[in-house]
């Protein structure tokens with residue numbers, strides 16, 4: 001059990017703004033850590049410090065066994081970084097970009113070219129390989145950026161919000177690629193604003209808020225803190241609410257709550273989709289008409305609400321456009 | 332594709348002295364900038380059009396009014412071309428200032444910084460590419476000069492030395508531009524600031540008019556101004572008119588002084604720029 005990433009007491013301030021307030025992070029070799037947090041919580045700052053781009057004010061960190069301050073070259077030779085914003089040259093073609101980075105990774109000319117072709121293939125970019133990046137879509141840029149960070153076959157990969165701004169299909173594609181990398185044994189530190197994404201990809205999750213770690217654990221551990229999945233049932237007539245709640249209680253993992261005014265029953269459940277089937281069947285057998293039924297997974301908001309008592313709204317005031325985008329994609 | 336990450340990165344990263352990597356990395360980076368020039372040929376076109384316009388303006392419009400000794404208008408054209416070459420080399424610096432600022436604020440800088448390349452290569456590569464562009468501009472400008480009547484009177488070796496001097500100065504001075512660029516918040520500011528400091532050096536010089544025509548209090552600055560030295564040295568080496576003020580040190584040893592300036596600029600600003608690059612955004 002070796003640690004691929006170990007950071008302790010990392011702190012960083014920008015003038016008066018405390019970006020990181022002394023955080024500890026440990027990622028075991030071959031595992032995936034999801035760094036979850038709203039806008040401005042310090043995710044990018046953490047990644048930049050670990051990837052040797054930024055110097056912490058205090059604290060120590062090592063990646064792949066190398067100290068990020070005293071052995072930056074060694075760290076750089078084992079990491080790959082996909083930043084929050086695409087880090088490619090827009091005047092060059094996709095292939096030229098990858099070959100350039102390959103050469104700068106000190107591959108031979110031949111190897112750099114071979115590797116570029118290999119990665120373009122893998123990321124479905126072969127057709128666009130010889131076109132300028134200017135004409136790439138956001139999703140294509142993201143994929144090229146990820147490809148660029150894999151040039152050196154990194155043991156440790158940093159992905160800073162790899163799917164923010166992608167449409168659902170591109171997001172799925174990105175997840176598939178990341179899952180492949182994880183299967184190959186790459187250690188990944190992934191930042192995200194989406195609980196769903198961390199859930200899908202990460203073994204362990206660290207939740208950041210205002211530069212502090214406010215929770216850590218597996219996604220199940222976090223979810224149980226938040227309350228897990230809930231099924232929301234809206235019945236046709238208000239008179240049925242109490243009866244429905246009684247009938248379906250046997251499928252719940254905790255007592256159901258009711259809101260008669262909106263004809264709604266909320267039932268915490270463990271196995272989401274099977275529970276839905278059972279509930280529909282049960283209510284149907286008892287002639288209770290259902291107006292709407294939905295599985296509600298805990299969102300980042302739920303995590304925050306339960307962990308901090310405040311929603312992520314606070315930061316959306318500071319960054320309204322971005323916050324709104326994140327919110328829409330989540331719902 | 333199964334084993335993309337299984338092999339160690341180190342097997343292809345053969346050990347090589349740091350200086351060796353600095354050279355290969357610089358070449359890679361400069362290739363990037365040269366490719367960029369081919370993608371945006373307008374940048375090169377406008378880099379050329381400006382000095383050519385200066386040549387035509389001063390040779391045919393203002394030139395008649397400026398006296399550089401016997402020979403009239405023809406003598407002035409011979410006087411003018413080395414000056415324009417020096418001016419062009421100076422103005423090219425503004426370009427690299429903007430380029431560096433723009434680059435430094437973009438995501439690609441993060442990519443460079445996260446690679447195990449020599450960090451200095453980002454700058455040496457950029458300055459090398461800018462030197463190559465400069466050499467091309469100098470060549471085209473020389474041809475334009477020949478077309479309007481400028482001539483090289485001394486031998487090949489003197490002319491070669493003059494061109495070597497221009498190239499050295501062009502390279503050394505771009506480091507000043509790079510250093511400034513690394514302190515600019517954005518490319519708009521870099522565009523103005525990168526040009527502002529160049530004006531006094533180019534216009535308070537002997538590029539267009541002899542030193543004698545300047546106010547006395549300004550003459551010492553004009554004499555020691557590296558741009559004046561460069562122009563005077565080139566005129567001497569090419570065998571063009573050199574109306575002197577007296578026999579001050581810069582007028583007696585312009586060639587030596589020009590090379591000394593190159594060395595000084597490089598020795599001071601290259602390390603400063605590399606340091607600024609390493610600490611920017613840290």
Ligand SMILES: Nc1ncnc2c1ncn2[C@@H]1O[C@H](COP(=O)(O)OP(=O)(O)OP(=O)(O)O)[C@@H](O)[C@H]1O
Nearest residue numbers: 014017018019037038039040041042043044045046
């Ligand atoms: N260069 C900078 N100068 C000043 N303040 C900064 C700078 N970079 C980050 N900050 C501040 O540090 C805090 C943490 O920023 P960071 O970028 O790490 O957050 P994040 O979690 O990545 O947010 P996002 O989800 O918006 O990407 C924020 O309050 C931010 O305003």
Ligand SMILES: [Mg+2]
Nearest residue numbers: 043044045084
């Ligand atoms: Mg961020």
